[in-house]
Amino acid sequence: MSLSIEAQGALETFQQAAGWEQRARLLMQWGDRLTPLNEAEKTADNLVHGCESQVWLTAREQDGRWLFTASSDARLLRGLLALLLVRVNGTAIDELEHLDLPDWFNQLGLGRQLSPSRSNGLNAVLQRMRQLVAGA
Amino acid sequence: MFQPSPWRADFPAIAALQRQHQTYLDSAATTQKPQALLDALTHYYSHGAANVHRAQHLPGALATQAFENSRGKVAYWLNAASPDQIVFTHGATSALNLLAYGLQARFNAGDEIVISALEHHANLLPWQQLALRQGLKLVVLPLDQHGLIDLDAAHQLISPRTRLLAVSQLSNVLGAWQPLQPLITLAKAQGALTVVDGAQGVVHGRHDVQQLGCDFYVFSSHKLYGPDGLGVLYGRSEALALLDHWQFGGEMVQVADYQSATFRPAPLGFEAGTPPIASVIGLGATLDYLGSLDQNAIASHEATLHGHLLRGLNDREGAQVLGRPELALVSFTVEGVHNADLAHLLTEQGIAVRAGHHCAMPLMKSLGLAGAIRVSLGLYNDSDDLERFFSALDQALELLR
Numbered sequence: 001m002s003l004s005i006e007a008q009g010a011l012e013t014f015q016q017a018a019g020w021e022q023r024a025r026l027l028m029q030w031g032d033r034l035t036p037l038n039e040a041e042k043t044a045d046n047l048v049h050g051c052e053s054q055v056w057l058t059a060r061e062q063d064g065r066w067l068f069t070a071s072s073d074a075r076l077l078r079g080l081l082a083l084l085l086v087r088v089n090g091t092a093i094d095e096l097e098h099l100d101l102p103d104w105f106n107q108l109g110l111g112r113q114l115s116p117s118r119s120n121g122l123n124a125v126l127q128r129m130r131q132l133v134a135g136a
Numbered sequence: 137m138f139q140p141s142p143w144r145a146d147f148p149a150i151a152a153l154q155r156q157h158q159t160y161l162d163s164a165a166t167t168q169k170p171q172a173l174l175d176a177l178t179h180y181y182s183h184g185a186a187n188v189h190r191a192q193h194l195p196g197a198l199a200t201q202a203f204e205n206s207r208g209k210v211a212y213w214l215n216a217a218s219p220d221q222i223v224f225t226h227g228a229t230s231a232l233n234l235l236a237y238g239l240q241a242r243f244n245a246g247d248e249i250v251i252s253a254l255e256h257h258a259n260l261l262p263w264q265q266l267a268l269r270q271g272l273k274l275v276v277l278p279l280d281q282h283g284l285i286d287l288d289a290a291h292q293l294i295s296p297r298t299r300l301l302a303v304s305q306l307s308n309v310l311g312a313w314q315p316l317q318p319l320i321t322l323a324k325a326q327g328a329l330t331v332v333d334g335a336q337g338v339v340h341g342r343h344d345v346q347q348l349g350c351d352f353y354v355f356s357s358h359k360l361y362g363p364d365g366l367g368v369l370y371g372r373s374e375a376l377a378l379l380d381h382w383q384f385g386g387e388m389v390q391v392a393d394y395q396s397a398t399f400r401p402a403p404l405g406f407e408a409g410t411p412p413i414a415s416v417i418g419l420g421a422t423l424d425y426l427g428s429l430d431q432n433a434i435a436s437h438e439a440t441l442h443g444h445l446l447r448g449l450n451d452r453e454g455a456q457v458l459g460r461p462e463l464a465l466v467s468f469t470v471e472g473v474h475n476a477d478l479a480h481l482l483t484e485q486g487i488a489v490r491a492g493h494h495c496a497m498p499l500m501k502s503l504g505l506a507g508a509i510r511v512s513l514g515l516y517n518d519s520d521d522l523e524r525f526f527s528a529l530d531q532a533l534e535l536l537r
Contacts, residue, residue: 020484024535052492052507053476073506074476075536121476 007086014108023109027079034082037071048128051121053077059132066091070125080113080122088129096133101126139440139519143429146170147516157486159524164308164336164465164512165490167361169422176421177363180414188413189387189404203413206420207403213423214353215344216370223369223376223403224411228335228356229258231369234406235331235352236262238379239300245271247299250323252277252285252314254307256496259333263302277303283310283459287318298328305337309494309510311461313337320349329375335359340464341435351375362422363415369406376402383408434515438463441513441522448526452533458508465512467494473536475507481532482509487525
C-alpha cells in the first residue's frame with residue numbers, strides 16, 4: 001500500500017530529525033496543523049477511553065475510502081494523531097485493516113510512544129480505530 | 137550544594153538505571169531494592185525452596201522458620217504486640233479487600249463507613265463496593281484548603297451510625313501527614329472500627345501501631361524497599377477475631393470434610409494457599425537492612441531533598457503545587473501546559489516520574505484537575521537527581537511555551 005505524498009513527506013521529515021527535541025518540535029508543528037474538531041463532534045461517543053488526556057476520534061466513509069478526524073487537548077498527542085491520520089485517511093475501506101500502524105510509528109522513529117506502559121493514549125486510539133473499522 | 141545519599145550504593149538498580157540515563161523519581165509507585173534483599177532471595181532460591189507450614193522435611197522446616205522470622209520482624213517494625221497480629225497478603229489492595237469482605241457480616245443496612253476525599257482507589261473501591269453490597273452509606277470526609285482531612289467536618293460526619301473509619305496516613309498525591317490521632321479518637325468514641333492505610337506512610341519513619349491505637353494497619357512491601365506481591369495486614373487481636381474467613385484453601389483450614397470444614401484463626405486462617413514465601417523472607421531482609429540504618433539521618437536526608445524539590449518548583453513560573461506537601465513527594469501542574477505534554481517530554485529526557493490521576497480519580501476531580509505530575513523520593517535519591525529533573529523540566533517548558 002503506497003504512501004500518500006503527505007505521508008511520504010512526514011516520513012522523510014521525521015527520519016531526518018536529530019534527537020528528541022527536534023522530534024518534539026515537529027510533533028507540535030504537526031499537531032498545530034490538525035484540523036480542529038467542532039464542539040459538536042466532541043461528544044462522549046467520540047471520546048476514546050483509556051487515555052489520560054482527552055482524545056476524540058470520528059470515522060466516516062467517503063467514496064469507498066476512510067476519513068477520520070481526531071483531536072486532543074494535549075499538544076504532542078495531537079501531533080501523533082496528525083501523523084496517524086495522514087497515514088490512514090484516504091485508505092480504501094477494505095485495506096485499512098491490513099495496515100501495520102505500529103510499524104508506521106516505528107518508521108517515524110516514534111515506536112516508543114506505543115509501548116504498553118504509555119498512557120498517552122495512542123494505543124487506545126489505535127484500538128478504537130480498529131473497533132470502528134471492524135464495525136463498518 | 138551537592139547532597140549525596142549515603143545509601144545510594146546499597147541499591148544496585150540505581151546505578152543500572154543511571155547507566156541507561158534514567159533518573160528514578162517514582163518511589164511512591166514502587167521502590168528500588170537493597171542488595172540485602174537481592175541476597176536473601178538468591179540465598180533462599182539457591183539453598184532450597186520449600187513450602188511452609190506443611191512439610192516435615194528439613195528444607196520445609198528451614199523455609200517455615202525463615203518465613204515466621206519475617207513475621208516477627210514485621211511485628212517488631214510496627215511495634216505490634218505479637219507476630220500473630222501480622223497477616224501476610226498479596227498486597228495492600230488485597231489486605232483492604234480482605235477487610236471489606238471479612239467484616240461484611242458485621243454491618244447492617246444503614247450503617248455508615250467513613251473514608252476521606254483523598255483516598256486512592258485501593259482504600260476507596262473495596263469500601264464503596266461493600267457499601268453497595270450491604271446497603272451501607274459511604275461517607276466521604278472533605279479536605280481543608282491545605283489538603284488535610286477537615287477535622288471540623290469529621291466531628292459532624294463521624295456519628296453513632298459510623299461503624300468503620302478507613303483513612304490514609306499519608307496521601308500519595310498530596311504528601312501530607314493526615315490527622316490520624318484525632319480521627320481515630322473520634323471513631324473509637326462512636327465504637328467504630330478503624331483502618332489505617334499505611335501504603336505511603338510506612339515508608340517514612342517508624343510508626344507504632346499500638347500508639348496509633350487503630351484496629352487495622354495495612355501496607356505493601358514493594359513500596360517499603362521490599363519485594364512485590366506481598367502486603368501486610370496488622371490487626372489488634374480482638375479486631376482480627378471479628379473477621380470472617382474470606383479466601384479458602386490450603387493451610388488456612390483446621391479440619392476439612394467433603395461437606396464442611398473448620399478454619400484456623402489469624403494469621404494462618406487468612407493466608408489461604410501457598411503464600412509468597414520468597415517475598416516474605418525478602419521483606420524480612422529489607423527490614424533488617426532498614427533497621428540497621430540511622431533513622432534520623434534518613435529523615436533528615438529526605439527532608440532536605442524534599443525542601444530542595446519544593447523550592448525548585450516554587451521558583452518556576454506557573455508551577456502550582458498540589459496541597460502543602462510535607463515530605464516524600466510533590467505533585468504539581470504548570471499553568472497553560474498539559475500534564476501529558478510535560479510527562480511526554482520528561483520521559484524523553486530520562487526522567488522517571490508519574491503523570492496522570494495517580495489512582496485517585498475522585499480526588500483529582502475534586503481538585504478540578506485532569507491530572508498532575510508527581511515527583512517522589514526514596515532514600516537513595518540525591519540532589520543531582522533533582523538537578524537533572526529541574527533541567528529537564530526547564531527544557532520541556534521552554535519547548536512547550
